[in-house]
Structures are given as structure tokens and as C-alpha cells.
Amino acid sequence: xxxxxxxPSETPSATPRRGPWRxxxxxxxxxxxxxxxxxxxxxxxxxxxxxxxxxxxGAVGEYFSDESxxxxxxxxxxxxxxxxxxxxxxxxxAVRLVYAVGVLAHVCWMLGLFTRISSALAWxxxxxxxxxxxxxxxxxxQWHTALAFVLMLxxxxxxxxxxxxxxxxxGTVPVWCRRLIQLQLAxxxxxxxxxxxxxxxxVTGEAIYYAAASPYNRHFEINHWLxxxxxxxxxxxxxxxxxxxxxxxxxxxxxxxxxxVGLRWxxxxxxxxxxxxxxxxxxxxxxxxxxxxxxxTLAAYLAFLRPDExxxxxxxxxxxxARQRGAxxxx
Amino acid sequence: xxxxxxxxxxxxxxxxxxxxxxxxxxxLPYHYLLTLGRRLDATPLGPPLLGxxxxxxxxxxxxxxxxxxxxxxxxxxLLALALAGLIVVPALxxxxxxxxxxxxxxxxxxxxxxxxxxxxxxxxxSPDPSRWITLLALTEYRKxxxxxxxxxxxxxxxxxxxHWWWTKSRKDIWQYYAAIRRKRPNPNRxxxxxxxxxxxTRDHPDDPPVRILAESVRxxxxxxxxxxxGAPDIGPEQRETIQLLDCRIMPVQxxxxxxxxxxxxx
Numbered sequence: 001x002x003x004x005x006x007x008p009s010e011t012p013s014a015t016p017r018r019g020p021w022r023x024x025x026x027x028x029x030x031x032x033x034x035x036x037x038x039x040x041x042x043x044x045x046x047x048x049x050x051x052x053x054x055x056x057x058g059a060v061g062e063y064f065s066d067e068s069x070x071x072x073x074x075x076x077x078x079x080x081x082x083x084x085x086x087x088x089x090x091x092x093x094a095v096r097l098v099y100a101v102g103v104l105a106h107v108c109w110m111l112g113l114f115t116r117i118s119s120a121l122a123w124x125x126x127x128x129x130x131x132x133x134x135x136x137x138x139x140x141x142q143w144h145t146a147l148a149f150v151l152m153l154x155x156x157x158x159x160x161x162x163x164x165x166x167x168x169x170x171g172t173v174p175v176w177c178r179r180l181i182q183l184q185l186a187x188x189x190x191x192x193x194x195x196x197x198x199x200x201x202x203v204t205g206e207a208i209y210y211a212a213a214s215p216y217n218r219h220f221e222i223n224h225w226l227x228x229x230x231x232x233x234x235x236x237x238x239x240x241x242x243x244x245x246x247x248x249x250x251x252x253x254x255x256x257x258x259x260x261v262g263l264r265w266x267x268x269x270x271x272x273x274x275x276x277x278x279x280x281x282x283x284x285x286x287x288x289x290x291x292x293x294x295x296x297t298l299a300a301y302l303a304f305l306r307p308d309e310x311x312x313x314x315x316x317x318x319x320x321x322a323r324q325r326g327a328x329x330x331x
Numbered sequence: 332x333x334x335x336x337x338x339x340x341x342x343x344x345x346x347x348x349x350x351x352x353x354x355x356x357x358x359l360p361y362h363y364l365l366t367l368g369r370r371l372d373a374t375p376l377g378p379p380l381l382g383x384x385x386x387x388x389x390x391x392x393x394x395x396x397x398x399x400x401x402x403x404x405x406x407x408x409l410l411a412l413a414l415a416g417l418i419v420v421p422a423l424x425x426x427x428x429x430x431x432x433x434x435x436x437x438x439x440x441x442x443x444x445x446x447x448x449x450x451x452x453x454x455x456x457s458p459d460p461s462r463w464i465t466l467l468a469l470t471e472y473r474k475x476x477x478x479x480x481x482x483x484x485x486x487x488x489x490x491x492x493x494h495w496w497w498t499k500s501r502k503d504i505w506q507y508y509a510a511i512r513r514k515r516p517n518p519n520r521x522x523x524x525x526x527x528x529x530x531x532t533r534d535h536p537d538d539p540p541v542r543i544l545a546e547s548v549r550x551x552x553x554x555x556x557x558x559x560x561g562a563p564d565i566g567p568e569q570r571e572t573i574q575l576l577d578c579r580i581m582p583v584q585x586x587x588x589x590x591x592x593x594x595x596x597x
Contacts (some may be wrong), residue, residue: 025404030404069533071590071591072591074525074589135505139453145447150414153414180415187451200459206554210552215491215552216507218493219495223565231555289494
């Protein structure tokens, strides 16, 4: 059961009598909840961001500095609609230094140390990299940018963080924070479903075949198997994926209603819906090269973890670790 | 007896103060202002600025209290809804967003978001996954008339197998953007080819390229029913010239003249 949402800035003892509208606003938007779930979500998502940024190692100068074949003012001309710190900082050594600071900021953000400032610096590095040459980036990177922006605005350092542990900055967070990440996921899926207007998605059901068979990013040459599977399996899976994306917004809405109402009984909707999503993304990751898209999306699913579940999960991991440590000491 | 009661009162007061402090820490602006006030007190400037410290602490308390008031709660809810709007409005189909918020406003928001590389247009595999794969093959013409196949050529020949993250580089994405829009002018391709002029001039300063020829190499992914009937999974190559860039034109020559890597080499 969801722990009761505490109204903002009020200790339970000082809570005045609240009307139904006030209770609704607290439960839906501005009430406070334990920050562990949001903190876990931050740690997982930023871990993927960090790996994604680290994958630029060895090419930083070539991509973002005057070592690039599109350099200096010409880079600004070519990508005039974008902003980048690297339009102003151009020397290869300086660009590498900024990159190193940005990587450090990512590590701090992941651990939740100086979270506000480190998240802003990490975001600044990322948009500077993408803005300096947007043609090096694709849809999975657009997802990275969108998630980084949302996450940077949230008080994610208040739980499951070194800020909370070492600097005494722990506390509660408003309930809308996790829901904003859920909304971002819904925007991704529903928008994608609306854009998929072609026959291969809605009539013939061949979309997944064409996606998995493309030599541009396929992992395996199994097109003959895929073709054999098409009438029996892939066709159904294609329609299921489209409907799943299309209805994701409704799922998020139902999940919010369930949380706001705070029923003791929990429907299996969340497990089933997200379970399908996990299988889909694992499938995509197995079949296709999609950069960091699947790990990032699966990390964002942690936003659906409720505070009480996150606290229990953390306690369970802590107990396991303590037991292992004890066993090692005995050994 | 009186002393004991005083001690108890003191202990109760301390506990209450600790509770308040713990609760206060949940409000970050409060915490920062308070910390700043305390630090100020510890500096040589502290005593003269004691009033400033008290002002900071008082404003921190006022900030915290303001969130619990009706206008504070209203602003808090508004902030949350505004952030949600930043996600939802740009994600709406343009016919709705233009009708509801006005085309100019939506375009202005989109431009500002584009400046920081933010977009809520999620168009992967839409409206259909591509049934054609297009790769770019580049040939360089030197001054003496020799033709040299550039590294992109090899990719256009071998790129029809499989790909893993260690065989892909971000330059492949750039090449993809340069290869698409074959029939229409593509500024991304022109910049890519200008970059190739720079790259080849850096690599061969004594024999720089005169022209770069870009060809698209396309192959169709055959439909599953044809593949089941025995057709190959990918159709034959179709090659087509899509652009020829002269490296001697003024914009490219200016780039070559300004190239800092060339200056460093000299």
C-alpha cells in the first residue's frame, strides 16, 4: 500500500484538517513522499548517461574541437540553430578539459553528490556535445537529452544519495517528480505510436520484420527466419507493440489514479504493462544496435517504483550485502 | 526539583529544535540560505554582517513557510503543471498544438528547445520502417586526374552484414544524414563533403583533392513473403550520383585557409 502522502511543509502533528480538494491536490501533485524511489531512478538513469558520455572517449577532440573537419566559425554556421559551449571553447586541450569536468559531474550526479550543480554541469556538457555537431546523434540521443533535462530539474539528490548521507540534505520530494518522468515516458511512446501511420504498422504488420532485417543496424543475419516467423508471430507482435505504445498514456493515467486513490488492493496492471515493455526493449536490444535507447528506457521504468517498494528494495539489498559481508568475515 | 524541570524543558526544547531542523533540511533553499548565513558568521566579515545573516535566516524561514500558504501551494502546483506542459505541448501533433496555442508560440517554443537540442518528436520507424538502406560512397578526384576511393567506399561495400556497437561510430550516423534526401538539396551533405575536402587536404597537403563525388548505394529489403518464396533478403545494389562538390570553390578554400589543424602542422 502507498504510504500516506504528507502535505508540503507540514509535520503530521501540525496537520490541520484538510478538505477533499486539498487532499486531492496533495495526493496528485504537491504532497511529499519518501525520496528513495526518485533517487534510485536518478542513479540508474545517470549510470546510463555516464556510460553514453564515456563512449565518446578517444574522439572528443575530433568531434567537438578545432580538430574536427567542421571547425570554429564554420561549425556555428553549419549548426546555427543550436547552442554549444564548444562554439566558444575550441582548443582541443580546453575541450578535453571541459569533457573531463563533465564526466566528473556525471559521476557526482549518479552518486547524488552536489546533485543540483553536478546535474546542471552534466546537462551542459551533453547539450554542448549534441549542439556542436547534431549530425553525430540520433533518436536514442534525443531520448538522452529529453530525460537529462527533466531529471536535472527534479530534486533527485534528496534520497539514495551522498547528499542525503554525507551532507544532511536528505528529505522528502513532491509526488509530481516521479510522475513527470512517467509523463515523459508516455510522451515518448504515445507520440511514437501516433507517428506510426504506415501500413506496415497498422495493416500488414510487417514493421518489426523490416526493422529487424535492416542491414543498417541488425545484430544478426536471420532474415529468412524472421520471414518464416512473420505470418505466425511477428505480425501479432507488431500490432501488439503499436497498441501497447498507443495506450501507454492511458496506462500512466490509470497508474496515477491508483496511486492517488491509494487502494489497499493493487491491480496487476503495472506489472503486466511494464513487463511487456521490458520484454520489448530486451528484444530490441538483442536484435538491433540502438545505442543506449533500451538501457535508458528500462532505467526510466524505475520511476514507476513506489516509495514503499523502493525502501523495501533498499533494505533487502542492504540485508543481503550485510549477510555476505558477515559470511566473508566468518570465512 | 525546579532544576530538574528546567533540564527536562531544555531537553524537550532541544528535541523540538532538532525536529524542526530536520524538517527544514527538506527545503533546499532554506538549507542553503541557512548554511550561507552560518558560514558568513564564521568569516572575518561575520560580525559586521550579523544583520545580513539574520536577514538570510529570516528569509529562509519565510520561504519555507510560504510553500505551505495557499499562494505557495498554488505556485508549487503551477510549477509542476508548467513542467508537464513543457513535455506535453511540444509532443502534441502540430494540428492540435497550433490550433490550441497558436502557430507562432509553438514555433517559438520549438526553436528555443532546438537551441538546447531538446525535442519531443519521436518518429522512430515511422510512418513505416525504411524498406531501403542507403549508404554513401565517396570518390576523390586529384589534380592529375587520378580517382581515389575514400574510406566511405569500403563501408558502402561491406556495410550489408551485421553491426554491433564496437563496429559502429558516430561518424556512421553523420554519413547516414548525408546519404538521405537523394533527390533534393541536402545542406547536411554539402557540409559533410566540405568536411571531407578538409580531411583529405589535411591528409595529403601536397596533393589536395579537387572534387569529391558522392554516390548513393541503395538496396531494398525484400518483403517477407518474397523471402519465404526463396528471394534473397536484400535486393541488388542501385548506384546513383547525388552530388559533386568542387573543393576549389571559395567557401571551401576559405575553410582550408582558416583550418587551425593545418596551421599547427605548418
